Amino acid sequence: MLVLQKTTSIRTLYSDYERVEALLNAEDGFNSRNFDLFTVSDLIGREKTLPLLSVHLFLQHNLIKHVNEHKLSRFLTEVSTTYRRDVSYHNDLHGIDVAQMAHLFLVQGGLTQLLELNHLDTLAFLTAAICHDLGHDGYTNAYHVNRVSQRAIAHNDVSVQESYHVAETFKILSKSEANFLDELKPQAFKHIRQRMIGCILATDMAKHASDLASLKQLIDSKGISEGENAHLVLNKENDQSLFKSQQFILETCLHACDVSQQTRPFSTVAKWTYLLFEEFFNQGDLEKTHSLPVSFLCDRETTSIPTMQPGFITGVTLTLFAPLSQIMPSMTEFADSAKENCEKWQAYQEGEREKLVYVKCKQQN
Numbered sequence: 001m002l003v004l005q006k007t008t009s010i011r012t013l014y015s016d017y018e019r020v021e022a023l024l025n026a027e028d029g030f031n032s033r034n035f036d037l038f039t040v041s042d043l044i045g046r047e048k049t050l051p052l053l054s055v056h057l058f059l060q061h062n063l064i065k066h067v068n069e070h071k072l073s074r075f076l077t078e079v080s081t082t083y084r085r086d087v088s089y090h091n092d093l094h095g096i097d098v099a100q101m102a103h104l105f106l107v108q109g110g111l112t113q114l115l116e117l118n119h120l121d122t123l124a125f126l127t128a129a130i131c132h133d134l135g136h137d138g139y140t141n142a143y144h145v146n147r148v149s150q151r152a153i154a155h156n157d158v159s160v161q162e163s164y165h166v167a168e169t170f171k172i173l174s175k176s177e178a179n180f181l182d183e184l185k186p187q188a189f190k191h192i193r194q195r196m197i198g199c200i201l202a203t204d205m206a207k208h209a210s211d212l213a214s215l216k217q218l219i220d221s222k223g224i225s226e227g228e229n230a231h232l233v234l235n236k237e238n239d240q241s242l243f244k245s246q247q248f249i250l251e252t253c254l255h256a257c258d259v260s261q262q263t264r265p266f267s268t269v270a271k272w273t274y275l276l277f278e279e280f281f282n283q284g285d286l287e288k289t290h291s292l293p294v295s296f297l298c299d300r301e302t303t304s305i306p307t308m309q310p311g312f313i314t315g316v317t318l319t320l321f322a323p324l325s326q327i328m329p330s331m332t333e334f335a336d337s338a339k340e341n342c343e344k345w346q347a348y349q350e351g352e353r354e355k356l357v358y359v360k361c362k363q364q365n
């Protein structure tokens, strides 16, 4: 790609960054829960969306000076193309959407100050967010395990997709031309790698219940309420306990970011939801073809999408955003928005275009 030619400045590297920057800094832009990624992507072009918005993220958090700019652009372009465009939900747009939410946790939620994060921590958290579903093929872990797929075999049925996403990320970083972290000291790289592995693996829904129980236990034991005593989430006994206590909150927050789409304005929520079900129904079709049990939510003939959303919001989104709002009170509006969306789904009438998801059969393999 032209933009990857020898240039050292990230701003000249992406010639239209200035235009994007104004758009991103507008009201309801990148610093807002109302950020409309679909519209922004239409304006700047799909192939530039993840790289440009990632650059914006790195600039916002003053991370550019710590990395090799030229290699960063190469890395981001490879990440963008490694995400599969034939996958309707778990693609590059979802990656950068989750990263934008991670940014909101850092700035609006005050996670940076709360966890006393240094630049390596922030770099790891945001890069993990951008890459957390890298190379997702549109199927759940259960599907891979049931099919005894190559991915399941490679990862012994343990967090199959998440393990794959981490490995894909570090495979790109292992290429000299894309290793934007290559100027870091080995110990700093190790620190980032540990953080990223933990954060991406924590996006496995199978860990939801146990992580949530640990989070609630932490909040109760430290007497955290509406931001009071929130600093006690850190255990400063020694360097190791500090790292571990920061890591747990970072992992829980990235998991929350991953299931945060229902905290957005309803028009955005509806778009994401139907894209996700397009993927689920495709899996259900394949499960039927291979005489496997059809996974929950994956049967296009028996699933009503609006009917299922309030259960997801109360059972997953709010279970995370409610306790996290105790630690970061400024995140309460996210939980409130999800509650409002719950009511909107209850009254929702699907449009003709949306109904196509129940009959459309996009891919077979």
Ligand SMILES: [Zn+2]
Binding pocket: 090, 094, 098, 132, 133, 203, 258
């Ligand atoms: Zn995800």
